[in-house]
């Protein structure tokens with residue numbers, strides 16, 4: 001019975017999962033609102049964890065003017081969506097696509113958060129130690145990528 005390690009040694013990396021910045025985004029998620037007549041909407045689920053998210057975008061020309069991220073789920077998925085809502089306004093569609101790609105590569109361990117303008121996203125890098133939770137961190141970003149793609153198709157079909 002005395003063999004079991006003390007609680008703080010048993011789960012040594014849990015503090016990497018729930019960094020303070022992640023908890024802050026979880027408690028006060030940015031972009032949690034509805035946008036009237038959004039230009040692009042996409043919904044995503046992560047059945048492994050039960051996370052659900054809806055990402056809605058409003059564009060001004062080619063620039064993201066407003067972002068809404070609503071859903072329910074764990075701290076990681078909520079925080080990742082909140083970071084998305086914080087980072088996206090003012091970015092062009094292309095910049096938003098690049099960022100979504102970077103986040104996916106970061107969560108796969110292919111790039112370091114210091115290699116791009118990651119904002120609070122660097123806090124998510126610690127989640128890489130928990131492969132099951134990587135899907136939580138990526139849900140909002142994959143959903144964003146779908147919304148951006150649907151908007152790109154919509155623009156391509158518009159008469160000029």
Ligand code: ZN
Pocket residue numbers: 046049050051073074075076077136
């Ligand atoms: Zn989750």
